[in-house]
Amino acid sequence: MKGIRSRLVFYFGMILLLIVLLLEGLFYWAVHTYYFGTATEALETRSTTFTNFINKYATGYRLKDKARYILENVSSQEYAKIEVLDLNGKVILNSYGFQTGELVQTSDVMEAIRGQKGLFVGRTPQSRERVIAVSNPLTFGSEYVGVLRYTISAEPLYQAVNRIALYGLGVGAGVVLLAFALSLLMAKRIVDPIEDLTNAAKQMAEGNFTARAPKRYDDEVGTLADTFNYMAAEIGKNEKLKNDFISSVSHELRTPLTSIKGWGETLLSGGLEEPEETMLGLEVISKETDRLIGLVEELLDFSKFQSGEMKLSRELLDLREILDDMHVQFAIRAQEKQIDFQLALPSAPLTVMGDRNRLKQVFVNLLDNAFKFTPKGGTISVTATASEGRLTVTVADSGEGIHPNDLPHVTEKFFKGRSKLSGSGLGLAICKEIIQLHKGGFLVNSKQGHGTSIMVELPLALGPEENFPAS
Incomplete structure (x- = not known):
């Protein structure tokens, strides 16, 4: 009885069998008691x-006379056998007169x-017939x-x-059969x-992520089927994203390589004889190497987030310093693409408790995306x-914006938008995690055709009154 079905049938059947046998015994005892009683x-x-x-009206009769008197007065409708015995039995x-x-x-x-x-x-003792006998003196x-x-x-x-x-x-x-x-x-x-759940799970284990378990009844097992199907849908979606990511990363790696x-x-x-061509080649190799390093770093960061090993080195810092550095770092790129790059910061310090390098990584990624998707003559x-x-x-x-169907998913891991300029699908996901x-x-x-805005909110290390003293 390894299966649940056989165990359920056996135990349920045995319980009912015992109950029926008990009731049958009580019923037999009741009927027996009623009839014999x-x-x-x-x-x-x-x-x-x-x-x-006889004892009242035949008081003067001896035993043999009493016996004859008894036989004479027995009713003709009496069905019991009547016997007169002496004191020896x-x-x-x-x-019958014998x-x-x-x-x-x-x-x-x-x-x-x-x-x-x-x-x-x-x-x-003689005939072994079952009888009921009542004797009176x-x-x-x-x-x-x-x-x-x-x-x-x-009988x-x-x-x-x-x-x-x-x-x-x-x-x-x-009743037992029923x-x-x-x-x-x-x-x-x-x-x-x-x-059904087991079969669907086996199909998923074999790589068929479209397998679903039918919901037969609206009960706990039905809820389990819904949960399983939701899990299967999520696994299938993640599997598709992973495959897309592998394809994308393979392409991203192949291009610089x-x-x-x-x-x-x-x-x-x-033979390194032409200096201009040599310098151009070395510049391309350097840029593509930086690009490869960026991809590898994204993969390493993603791995750390997945394993929960991402650690922050927190310190008190003024976020204005990081944003000023970003403005300087991307100023040359803005000039090359003829993009109006603006930075508006308050005069008071923006003190936060955070990891300088990780926060810098976030804003580098956001600005890199902004420059990537903003055309010549645009604004950032x-x-x-x-x-x-x-x-x-x-x-x-003021770039091309994000398609409405892509917008809810842009911060999901491995998700790549419809734009041909989309990267590995990890950048915004890592930024959000940080x-x-x-x-x-x-x-x-974002609004497609009108640009994108990304808001990063952080807790201040000091109260707003201390950051912005009254002037």
């Missing part, structure tokens, strides 16, 4: 009544000889002289009780959805404001 009570009543009558006369001389020493006779009413239910004056014994056969009673018990047993067997059928149905309702290899072969074949602005103990830095551009580690907020707003 009624027959015994009726026999005792008739025997006691007739014995009292010997039958003097019976209701003097058998049989010696009867059953418990009822022994009780009657001692002057008490006796009852016997059992088998006769006969008196002569104040002495006990004999026994008056009423006997009826108990018809046993037959009637057994017949009723058989009917009850048949009903019980039907219970087993119901337990099979109940086990099927429980086990089949679990088997191709450039490096091409220029390396060009420089080798040229970085503004910082502080209010109620919170610092908000907004990086806005800001959340600083107990801050990260919000992306």
